[in-house]
Amino acid sequence: MVLLLVAVGFGxxxxxxxxxxxxxxxxxxxxxxxxxRLAAFETVWATHLTWRFLADPRAGRDVWEWMNRxxxxxxxxxxxxxRATRPTEHSLRATAEVERRIDDLCRQIAGLAPAAxxxxxxxxxxxADWPGRAPLEARGVAALVAALTAHEQAAALHDPHPxxxxxxxRAALAARWREQRPGRAPASQAANQATNQVTNQTTNQATSQxxxxxxxxxxxxxxxxxxxxxxxxxxxxxARTPDxxxxxxxxxxxxxGLLPDHDEKPTPPRSAFPPGFLWGVSTAGYQYEGPNPxxxxxxxxxAGKTAEPLRRAADGLHRFEEDIKLAAGMGLNAFRTSxxxxxxxxxxxxxxxxxxxxxxxxxxxMRQHGxxxxxxxxxxxWPQWFEDLGGWTSEAGVRAFVRYVDFVSREFGPLVxxxxxxxxxxxxxxxxxVLGISAPGQKNPLQALAVCRAWIRCHxxxxxxxxxNDPVARVSWNxxxxxxxxxxxxxxxxxxxxxxxxxxxxxxxxxxxxxxxxEIEDHWLADELAQRRSGRQRYLDYIGIDYxxxxxxxxxxxxxxxxxxxxxxxxxxxxxxxxWFRLPVLIAENGLATRDLAPRADGWTREAxxxxxxxxxxxxxxxxxxxxxxxxxxxxxxxxxxxxxxRFGLYSVDCRREDFTRVPTPAVEAYRRVVAAGGVTPDLxxxxxxxxxxx
Ligand code: BGC
Numbered sequence: 001m002v003l004l005l006v007a008v009g010f011g012x013x014x015x016x017x018x019x020x021x022x023x024x025x026x027x028x029x030x031x032x033x034x035x036x037r038l039a040a041f042e043t044v045w046a047t048h049l050t051w052r053f054l055a056d057p058r059a060g061r062d063v064w065e066w067m068n069r070x071x072x073x074x075x076x077x078x079x080x081x082x083r084a085t086r087p088t089e090h091s092l093r094a095t096a097e098v099e100r101r102i103d104d105l106c107r108q109i110a111g112l113a114p115a116a117x118x119x120x121x122x123x124x125x126x127x128a129d130w131p132g133r134a135p136l137e138a139r140g141v142a143a144l145v146a147a148l149t150a151h152e153q154a155a156a157l158h159d160p161h162p163x164x165x166x167x168x169x170r171a172a173l174a175a176r177w178r179e180q181r182p183g184r185a186p187a188s189q190a191a192n193q194a195t196n197q198v199t200n201q202t203t204n205q206a207t208s209q210x211x212x213x214x215x216x217x218x219x220x221x222x223x224x225x226x227x228x229x230x231x232x233x234x235x236x237x238x239a240r241t242p243d244x245x246x247x248x249x250x251x252x253x254x255x256x257g258l259l260p261d262h263d264e265k266p267t268p269p270r271s272a273f274p275p276g277f278l279w280g281v282s283t284a285g286y287q288y289e290g291p292n293p294x295x296x297x298x299x300x301x302x303a304g305k306t307a308e309p310l311r312r313a314a315d316g317l318h319r320f321e322e323d324i325k326l327a328a329g330m331g332l333n334a335f336r337t338s339x340x341x342x343x344x345x346x347x348x349x350x351x352x353x354x355x356x357x358x359x360x361x362x363x364x365x366m367r368q369h370g371x372x373x374x375x376x377x378x379x380x381x382w383p384q385w386f387e388d389l390g391g392w393t394s395e396a397g398v399r400a401f402v403r404y405v406d407f408v409s410r411e412f413g414p415l416v417x418x419x420x421x422x423x424x425x426x427x428x429x430x431x432x433x434v435l436g437i438s439a440p441g442q443k444n445p446l447q448a449l450a451v452c453r454a455w456i457r458c459h460x461x462x463x464x465x466x467x468x469n470d471p472v473a474r475v476s477w478n479x480x481x482x483x484x485x486x487x488x489x490x491x492x493x494x495x496x497x498x499x500x501x502x503x504x505x506x507x508x509x510x511x512x513x514x515x516x517x518x519e520i521e522d523h524w525l526a527d528e529l530a531q532r533r534s535g536r537q538r539y540l541d542y543i544g545i546d547y548x549x550x551x552x553x554x555x556x557x558x559x560x561x562x563x564x565x566x567x568x569x570x571x572x573x574x575x576x577x578x579x580w581f582r583l584p585v586l587i588a589e590n591g592l593a594t595r596d597l598a599p600r601a602d603g604w605t606r607e608a609x610x611x612x613x614x615x616x617x618x619x620x621x622x623x624x625x626x627x628x629x630x631x632x633x634x635x636x637x638x639x640x641x642x643x644x645x646x647r648f649g650l651y652s653v654d655c656r657r658e659d660f661t662r663v664p665t666p667a668v669e670a671y672r673r674v675v676a677a678g679g680v681t682p683d684l685x686x687x688x689x690x691x692x693x694x695x
Contacts, residue, residue, distance in 0.1 A: 034108050034120050038127070039579065041101045045140035046232075048098045051091035053225040059087075062226060066236040098140070102147045109148065121148060136221070136228050272621035272679065278372060278629025279675050280334030281327050281650065282589050284379040284423070285343070287638040288316035294342030295381045297641075300439035306642035314638045314653050315660040320362050322662065323635050326651060328369040330668060331675040335371040336588060336631050337362065338379035338423065339412075341386070341404055348385055348400060356411060363415040373416045374588070374631065376478075377405060377462065379423040380438065380641065387440055392454040393447070398461070405462045406469065413470035420544050420588060421462045424480040425455050438641060463539045478544025478588040481577070482551055483569030542628055543581045546589035547573050547613075560646035561595035565604050567690070571616040574625050584626035587617065591633035593646035603691030606650070607670035611688035615680040632671065636662060 053059050109120050128141045286297055290312040301309055316323065316337075327335055343355035363373045391397045409419070422428070431438035433448035442448075459477060466473045550566030570590065577585050592609040594600055610632060617630050637649035644656045650671065651662040670688055674680055 034105065034112070036579065037101065037105045037108055038124065041098070041105055041140075041144060044094065044097045044101050045137070048091075048094040048140075049136055049225065049228060050233075051087060051094040053222075053229045054085070055087040055091040056222050056225070058222060059226070059229075062229065063236060066233075098143075102144055105144070106147050106150075124148065134228060134231075136224055272618055274621070277627075278334035278374070278418075278586070278631065279332045280336055280371070280374065280629060280631035281330075281332060281635035282336040282374075282631045282633045283314075283316065283323075283635050283638060284376065284381075285316075285338040285340035286310075286313070286379065286381040287634075287640070288314045288337065288636070289340065289343075290315055290317040292340055292342060292381070294346050294383050294385070295340065296384050296387055296439040297381050299384050299387075300441050303441065305437075305439075305441055307645075308643050308656070310639055311655065312658055312660075314636045314649075314655055315658075316636075316638075317358065319660060319662075321365050323651075324365050324369050324371060326662060326668075327371060327635060330650075330672045332671075333370055333372060334374055334418075334629055334631060335366045335635075336374035336376070336420075338376035338381075339408055340381060341378070342381075342383040344408065345383065345404060346385075348389065349403075351407070359408075359412060360415070363412055367415060372418060374418040374420065374586075374629075375412070375416045376420040376423050377408065378421065380428060380432075391440070391451075392458065393450045398454065398458060401458050402461055402465065405465045409466040409469040409473070413466070413473065417470070417473055418586075419462075419466055419473055419475045420478050421459045421475065422455055422477045423588075424546060425452070425477060427480050460539050474541040476540050476542050476544045476586065478546055478586070479577075481545045481547050481573045482549055483566050483572065540581065540583060542584045542586055543577050544586045544588040545573055545577055546633070547587065548590065548592075559595070560593035560640060560648070561600065563593065564602070565592060565609050565612075565690075567609075567612040567616045570613050571620050574617070574620040574627055575623070578625045584628045586628040587630045589631065589633040591648045593640075593648050596645055596647060597652060602694065605688075606665055606667035608688045608690055610667050610670055611674060611680055611684055612690050614674055615685060618679050 054063075109117055109124075112120060124145070128145050286292055286295055291310065292298060297306075297310070300306060324335060339359055340355075343358065344351060346352050346355070363375070366373045386397060386400055389396050389400060392401075405421075428438070429448040429452050432440055433442045433451055434445050436443040463475045466475050547570045549563035550569055552564070570587070574585050574587075577583075590613055592600075592604060592606045594606070599605075614630060617627055621627050632650065634648045634650070636651045637644070637647045637653045637655060639655065640646040640648070649665065650667050651664055653660055653662060670684075673684055677684060
């Protein structure tokens with residue numbers, strides 16, 4: 001079977017997964033459910049428009065144009081897959097899906113308690129009353145609003161007055177509709193309905209009728225559909241799903257959904273950053289400190305599995321004070337690092353006072369310089385003795401971990417309030433246990449799943465222990481995130497950890513990694529989401545994300561210095577994570593690598609990267625997404641898990657030659673200016689523009 005997938009960027013993929021996460025209605029909490037259903041509605045409306053376009057024979061010409069951008073044999077592959085699609089059939093299905101979603105959303109909202117229902121309708125009214133909508137998008141909104149109104153009126157027995165916001169939104173939509181189609185009646189009965197209801201609020205419709213009245217683009221709309229499609233579709237590619245099904249894939253450069261486009265709102269002259277926002281820099285123990293013979297990464301190195309030895313890393317063991325001062329000099333107020341368990345407990349049950357003293361000094365110095373410590377317990381590294389004891393999947397291992405967490409949270413709790421238990425868990429499962437390219441270097445998918453389960457348990461234990469020892473602590477974990485421009489293959493992104501040569505060699509290998517990845521991520525995320533839905537004990541106080549780039553797949557994985565910056569993706573990620581977890585979000589990592597110190601081929605500089613990403617954070621805050629902080633990776637160049645070639649530092653350090661002088665990059669001044677200005681002002685935005693788009 002040949003499918004057509006509409007890949008609309010990670011935003012929508014995430015929403016799809018969000019919808020998956022809320023299928024269990026019995027434990028979904030109403031507010032998050034209707035919001036998620038609204039988001040799902042936007043997505044299906046965009047899919048509906050896409051299929052309406054493709055179902056017209058004239059669309060073939062546009063598709064052909066896109067295909068011509070490819071070389072043979074890709075072109076013929078697309079052509080054959082294109083011929084095999086059945087657009088009309090899909091179009092009908094997509095329309096039915098829109099109707100189902102509207103109906104579903106209406107029933108959901110009708111079932112809310114009156115106060116919650118009024119609040120939801122008001123919010124939808126505000127959402128609907130967005131002036132920048134394209135006509136075709138406005139029709140979807142109109143259909144939804146009409147259906148909601150009809151539901152309200154069906155329920156009018158209890159409440160004869162629909163919320164004012166909803167009435168206002170409906171009126172605005174109807175007026176705009178008339179402006180957009182001068183001299184023409186609205187195209188469908190539902191549009192008429194939407195218009196009439198503005199003046200006639202006594203219409204009494206059955207809810208099911210309203211829900212089935214979807215405004216469809218008519219035949220005469222083909223030019224509008226074409227313009228819509230051209231504005232959103234970036235490319236058409238052949239691909240395969242993980243199970244090998246050929247897929248005809250369209251990539252949309254931005255979500256073709258109904259939410260306002262970011263560029264339509266100017267960046268405000270002053271920032272939206274709240275007081276207490278964490279402006280920080282990040283590093284991690286193993287990458288930064290220096291020799292660490294007790295870590296699993298030392299074993300990995302000894303086995304010849306790294307391109308270069310660790311040597312003295314960035315000599316953080318001796319220079320942390322200098323780095324803290326440099327961070328404070330930029331006006332920052334947060335510093336993230338991780339504790340190396342093997343320094344605290346070099347042998348099972350044996351605490352090393354020197355290790356404890358080091359971290360105590362480190363965190364105390366941060367505080368003395370006005371920096372809030374953000375501390376990770378496990379950042380890709382743990383003691384080799386722990387692995388020898390049986391590791392994560394053994395009871396002895398879990399007991400040892402519990403002891404470690406208890407110790408460090410008692411010891412450092414008075415200095416540290418912000419904790420991250422595990423850095424990028426799924427990255428470890430895939431890179432360390434499936435591909436074997438990171439320590440502990442295993443190639444054992446079953447073990448990966450077992451470790452995933454163990455980490456879920458360990459995270460929960462750590463959460464309770466830390467809170468038990470320090471009631472004001474805030475505990476989370478941080479996930480690797482990104483923007484993926486390639487349909488359902490998005491799951492394989494985690495295999496980029498490590499070197500390019502060690503990524504899956506064949507399509508089937510990639511497919512099985514992809515499947516496993518999905519299983520792991522679903523497992524990992526589903527557990528937390530289920531906890532939240534059920535209203536039982538929660539195990540996250542906020543959610544941490546690391547965001548670096550956009551992946552275009554297929555296309556191969558690249559070295560860190562070739563990752564493609566895509567600042568808008570940070571906004572989407574923030575929005576989606578907040579939508580998923582209903583928690584404030586902390587950006588625990590975001591940064592740009594160069595190859596040694598060479599300028600990047602794509603023209604991006606670290607300073608432009610930083611400013612353009614913070615601009616997206618600002619946008620997210622302005623749109624009401626609670627972002628707790630922005631922590632840039634990294635304060636200095638450091639050991640990039642096997643190599644010193646990728647340089648992420650705000651301050652350059654020649655770790656390879658062991659010259660530890662901290663040399664500021666221009667991004668230091670950019671960061672300082674942004675923080676001093678309280679955000680990205682138009683001047684700063686103009687001073688640090690992104691490179692011009694490449695042809
Ligand atoms: C990791 C860091 C790493 C950075 C750049 C993140 O995935 O947490 O340890 O250095 O990415 O690759």
